[in-house]
Amino acid sequence: TKLGLVWEVRTDTCGADKRAHHNALERKRRDHIKDSFHSLRDSVPSLQGEKASRAQILDKATEYIQYMRRKNHTHQQDIDDLKRQNALLEQQGDEPLSAPPLPLRFYMSISIYTQGPLQP
Numbered sequence: 346t347k348l349g350l351v352w353e354v355r356t357d358t359c360g361a362d363k364r365a366h367h368n369a370l371e372r373k374r375r376d377h378i379k380d381s382f383h384s385l386r387d388s389v390p391s392l393q394g395e396k397a398s399r400a401q402i403l404d405k406a407t408e409y410i411q412y413m414r415r416k417n418h419t420h421q422q423d424i425d426d427l428k429r430q431n432a433l434l435e436q437q438g439d440e441p442l443s444a445p446p447l448p449l450r451f452y453m454s455i456s457i458y459t460q461g462p463l464q465p
Contacts (some may be wrong), residue, residue, distance in 0.1 A: 359417055382402055385402055385403075385406055386402045388406070389402070389406050390409070391405055391409070392405050
């Protein structure tokens with residue numbers, strides 16, 4: 346029976362060590378997730394420095410990504426428009442302009458900051 350008692354103590358100690366190790370790993374995992382959410386929150390301009398739930402962080406991050414995709418698409422269209430304009434000017438043999446004309450979208454979007462749309 347003395348041997349059985351030693352075995353039980355050793356088994357309990359081993360089980361406690363495993364449980365403590367598992368708890369430490371779980372705490373580390375939760376801390377990593379928490380830090381990742383804080384990093385994501387700080388990457389979204391409308392949430393910087395704000396306190397927000399995880400659901401709010403995910404919602405706002407999704408909105409921001411969609412906004413940036415639309416913005417990138419618009420910029421790519423502007424680049425393509427300017428490339429076409431440059432190609433046309435080169436074909437016509439005209440002297441390059443000192444400042445290339447801006448895409449029409451620029452004149453329309455600037456109107457939110459002025460009294461009305463600028464004229465190209």
